[in-house]
Amino acid sequence: MARTRNVIAKVSAAAEHRRNEAHIEALLNLHARAPARIRGRAEWERALPPSRLPRPDDSAGYLAQAEERSREAAESLRKPLSCYLLPFFVARRMQRLRDKEAARVSSLARLLGGDPAAVAAAVQDAFTRLSLPFAIGVRVACTARGALKVEIDLPGDNVIPKERSSLTKTGRISYRNWPERDRNETYARAVAALALLLGAAALDAAPSLGAIIVSGVIPAVDPRTGRDTVACLVSARLRRDTLAALRLDRTDPIAALENFEHRLDPGRGAALRPVTPLEEEPEEALAGAGGQMPSAGRRKLRRAAASARDTRAPAAPEAPFERELAADALRLAIACARSDGRFDAAEIAAIGRMLEDRFAPDALERKRLDLLREELAGAPIDVARAAQRLRERLAPLERQLLIEGILAALREKGAAADAELRLLENVAAKLDISSVAVNDMRQRAAPAASTPETDREQWLAALELPGDVKLARALIERTAARILDTYAEERFASLGSDFQAMAGQRRDGAAAARRGLLDLLPPEERRDAPQAPPPPSDSSAPRRDNPDLDAIFGN
Structure with a gap:
């Protein structure tokens, strides 16, 4: 009986530890829940029924055609099979189906045309379908210039646990304090990931939007007046073409924000400090040729950020x-x-x-x-x-x-x-x-080691493989690819020189270990999969002359 209780306790401890780690992993990978591919205007146009009207040259043309397209779709709707199988109240049922189809086509046309009400409704509906590990509030507003601004009520840093769990050698669960700096870094990554997730969901739901401003706020107290206010912790202008080109499931959220105009200010101990939200002015107004912001614009933004920081209570040096x-x-x-x-x-x-x-x-x-x-x-x-x-x-x-x-x-x-x-x-x-x-x-x-045994140990350590592993070509290739992807150069491009040097050493070590371990395999395992043998030269099948292919591949 005691042994049974011990096994149950170990299983419960392991399950609790997995839940704790899964919660932290979910916070760090919020941006991986974004749509794998952001839909563009062409994909949304394919959802419209065929029409006699010409395809508009720009998004605004759909607004002028919305009423006509909805009427045309309702009139061309075919009678469904259910009306033939159950011929009761056919006229009433068909009218409901026509009204439903007309509303669907009208909504799509207005969405493609950039109608503010349709865009806001579509973005809000996309946000409600997101599955998040915590509750948030989101406000969507279309500005006078047609831009979309999303304001997120961020969760507090209490979503990051203060203790980290681990399993002891006896199978029991143990908790220890999580360092404050590590918690702050995790919270900053979760905030950046949430901004990327909501921006991708909004751009996927609204094809007329070329960019979107996403800001995250938390409740705060104004140190000058003592009144309740809100503090912005992140603000980013996410462009559709840039965001669509990213593989969000493989990026670091804070590094991914470097691709956009953004404001995120980790202070001492990696704690996020309030920033000034981005305004509705388009990015092109501040950008020069090639989409890069000129140095004068960057200096202006830095002065504005410094001025905004000066309005807060002075921080310790x-x-x-x-x-x-x-x-x-x-x-x-x-x-x-x-x-x-x-x-x-x-x-x-x-x-x-x-x-x-x-x-x-x-x-x-x-x-x-x-x-x-x-x-x-x-x-x-x-x-x-x-x-x-x-x-x-x-x-x-x-x-x-x-x-x-x-x-x-x-x-x-x-x-x-x-x-x-x-x-x-x-x-x-x-x-x-x-x-x-x-x-x-x-x-x-x-x-450098002088014996094959020590060489093998170093190569296994470089690929993070145990010493008693049974080597195979597929295992070596898979683990080497994982190390090279984890420490890829683009992942560390925005970090310091120490991190870049460490990543380069890991990549070089993984490449050398791959070559060394493959050389230890038997010759038959070292080779790639054999190719199909060519047909015999004395084949009785007729030969078809093709000068074009002969010029490419040779006779």
């Missing part, structure tokens, strides 16, 4: 925050470097370069770090507290880059000592970086 990050990173690096009983000059120089690359300190801050380094050379270091502060303030990828930088500094003197590696693994665990990731860093940073 971020310089002390960055200085503390660099100081804590220096504490961890020095603790690892001196754990083997010595502190070499090569390690000191490498740690300095690592801090320069990661935090770019100014001259005064560089002097302060030099003094701190001299002090920490013999003073005790509280590794746990420094790691805890960095875990709360740095994103997961930033923490991984920090560990990789410390490991590179430890290898400057030739090879890292066992004591240094043990402490580095302990620090990585405190920063929520798995031992698998640390081993992968060590194998990628290690010098």
Whole structure:
């Protein structure tokens, strides 16, 4: 009985953990629920019945033809089979069908013509069909110039759980606090994804729209008056042609917004700060040749954004925050470097370069770090507290880059000592970086191996495959393609140089691992699928002369 209860508890814990992770995954992938293909004007025109009227040259022509097209569709409606099978009240039933068809055609024509009421109704109907993990309010308004503005009542940051669940070795569920910075980053991605989702749904439902302004607001308090107000956290002008060309299910929502004119302001700790909503002026008024905004327009927008930020209560300067990050990173690096009983000059120089690359300190801050380094050379270091502060303030990828930088500094003197590696693994665990990731860093940073066994281990680690995996061509190709797609160059184009370099190393490692592991396969598995053999030359079938094909493929 006790064993049964234990199994039930483990199953319940696993189910609860899956629900928690599914909720977070749904928030991060809201934009993937957008229509796979945004319908254009031609696709909507195919829904209209054939007509004797000419096809309008522009959208406005459909408004003039709406009444005539609806009357023509009602008159040409054929009697359905049900009227022959059940010949009762045929005239009344046919009248209802004609009225319904006339209303449908009239609504389509007005929608194609850009009628404000029809566009707003179609967009609202598209929003009601969306399935979201939380409730939102949406307001749609057509401006005097015919543009469409959508205002979203964003959910609060309480939709992001404060604790993250995991399963222990015994199968029990465990909760731990989710760092504030990670929660803020997740909320910012959810806000950007929601804006993209609603913009794509609106453009798909309204073929007459070339662009749409989507803004997300939350309740707030005006610090100057104390009255209730709303604060805009995101505002974007989404163009149909640009949005239709994106693969939203494979994009990062914040990076995808870079393709449009938008305002999204992650502040200290990645917390979103209020921005000024975009106005109804068309983007072409601010854009020069080729659709790119001129430098004067960009400066004007930056001044407007800065002016809008100045109206808020002054925020604390971020310089002390960055200085503390660099100081804590220096504490961890020095603790690892001196754990083997010595502190070499090569390690000191490498740690300095690592801090320069990661935090770019100014001259005064560089002097302060030099003094701190001299002090920490013999003073005790509280590794746990420094790691805890960095875990709360740095994103997961930033923490991984920090560990990789410390490991590179430890290898400057030739090879890292066992004591240094043990402490580095302990620090990585405190920063929520798995031992698998640390081993992968060590194998990628290690010098070229001299034995096939170590080569195979490095290649498997580069493709994130276990050591006892049974290799096959399909498995190698599939995992290599996944790594190359995950770290594709365009995904990291808008990020910093550290992230781009890390992504490039992962792509190079995956490509090398693919070639190396394919060479380990037997020759018959290494080759592609055999092609069909050509027909024998002495075939009795008659040969048909074709000079054109002979010129292309040869005789």
